[in-house]
Amino acid sequence: MKRIASIVLVAALATSLFTGCGTNSNGAAASGAVASAGETASATDSAAAANGETIKVGAIYPSSGEKALLGTQNLRGTQIAVDLVNAKGGVNGKKIELVTADAPDATTATTEAGRLINQQGIKILFGSMSSGNAVAIGSVVAKSDALLIESNGIADQLTDVGNKHVFRIIDKGSYRGALGIQYSYDTLAAKIGKDPKDLKVAILNEDSSYGTSVAQGAVDRAKELGVNIVYKESYNAAKITDMSAMAVKVKKAAPDILISVSYINDAILLMDTLRQYQAVPKVIFGCGAGTTDPNFASTVGKDANGIFCMDMPTNLSIDVYNSDPELKSAVEEFRKKYLEMDQSVNSVPVGTECTFCGAYTFLNDILPKAKSLSADDLREAALSTKLDLVSLGFGLDFGEDGQNKLATANIGQWQDGKVITVYPDKLKNGELVDVPLPIASK
Missing domain, CATH: 3.40.50.2300 (Response regulator)
Structure with missing residues (x-):
């Protein structure tokens, strides 16, 4: 090099x-x-x-x-x-x-x-x-x-x-949220048979500086692209034990894509609750630590197949x-x-x-x-x-602000218990499957 x-x-x-x-x-x-x-x-x-x-x-x-x-x-x-x-x-x-x-x-x-x-x-x-x-x-x-x-x-x-x-x-967090929206707009909309301008997106994020940054990046990019945010809510990951009210709101808003920013325990709780209330959207896009954790797939089981997870490049x-x-x-x-x-x-x-x-x-x-x-x-x-x-x-x-301007994140997808990198193209090791999600509620 x-x-x-x-x-x-x-x-x-x-x-x-x-x-x-x-x-x-x-x-x-x-x-x-x-x-x-x-x-x-x-x-x-x-x-x-x-x-x-x-x-x-x-x-x-x-x-x-x-x-x-x-x-x-x-x-x-x-x-x-x-x-x-x-x-x-x-x-x-x-x-x-x-x-x-x-x-x-x-x-x-x-x-x-x-x-x-x-x-x-x-x-x-x-x-x-x-x-x-x-x-x-x-x-x-x-x-x-x-x-x-x-x-x-x-x-x-x-x-x-x-x-x-x-x-x-x-x-940085806002980059990650923006990338989740951009990838949904550029790639996933067509996979679920939607015009990108007609996409309906919901955002659920834990409320620390980490979750807030990612969520705000998603909101800002959605606004730039004209994507409709139909529901957004934040929560305290350390304290939440019941997501029933959120699942009901997700079901009512009927988003095509759910952007989730979580830690592991709330990521699992959210999946369990969405399934319980038959509120699983066509796409679940995890933009942080929760959905990339190996415990997520091992706990959720086969229903993790097709769920997206974004994090730093690894292995x-x-x-x-x-x-x-x-x-x-x-x-x-x-x-x-x-x-x-x-x-x-x-x-x-x-x-x-x-x-x-x-x-x-x-x-x-x-x-x-x-x-x-x-x-x-x-x-x-x-x-x-x-x-x-x-x-x-x-x-x-590094920019004057200390941020590495060349840093990127990988978009992965859970497939049979493994995270397959699907973006960026130069690092991908597999193709998209299960879009829309097989367990998406009708």
Whole structure:
């Protein structure tokens, strides 16, 4: 792959902040150390850090609470990225030391971000598992000499508030909602025998910054295209236990397509309730975490067939990386290492793919170009880096707002218990089936 970013000469780097020795006497990089917030992994690592021989970076994910499983998976992606970079000699000869913090909620995320920055002296944070945590950490780095590299949270708010210390490598929520409407307009309308202008769409979304961003993107694109929104409602995913009233309203509105933005429990509850009230529309289009979760298909069973789900690209064919042998090798090693660490899964979770991409891209392609670890110099390095391909299958080009302008999402469809990618064309591995849904109510 041709890397658009200019290559910084080794000689020029000799006088940079990062010049130093982080390798063993035989030239091999030492393995990445992991320390919990407030403590280093060992006295040796502490001494190395004090002498400027390592670069500390932080990772803030939930390792306790209801999101602990996903948080642990995401942390592993960051850790493997650190390990791979250290195995190549680190960043300009300096070992990367990963310091972790547990943030089960936004309040804790705020506290832990402040602790890593102020007590550990960390300038680079990776996160964050959820949009709420990402926004919370973003508010801390905005007032600090540090950056957040976000690989999970998609709420528009993160990059729409003028925060110059946040960079998001993945797509944003409004893009995802808009893509759901656009794909319905361009492709699905004909499949269900409707003129695109005559489409009737309903939107149900959980009410956090994540769900709100996706839903608003769908509303805005529908308005641009002249698509009729016949029903829209939001709800609290953590508290809702009964969707009967919503199902009745969906049935009365009789949409052709239902856009759903959910987490896993409410996604399953919605499907159960729609079936119970015979209110299943011709198309169900999930634009977020709930419908992409493997538990969705395993719980809903065969009735999941034909349901659409949108998320970040994941587990792409290794041939996607043929243009960049170095990146291809890194992706292969990452997947191998993850599956050795987590033998409960057959493929790498999407969140883990994202956190690996964010950390590996920043450490491998951006950090080596920074003149120092100041937020301004790190920002300059990030903005100047342009890549044709990163491990998620798209390119990299950050706008002034910190949003990766080349980030895309994949549209998948559940087929016999597997998610088949049907969009974009260059990444698709199957064709559309079951449109309209076989279980659509008459």
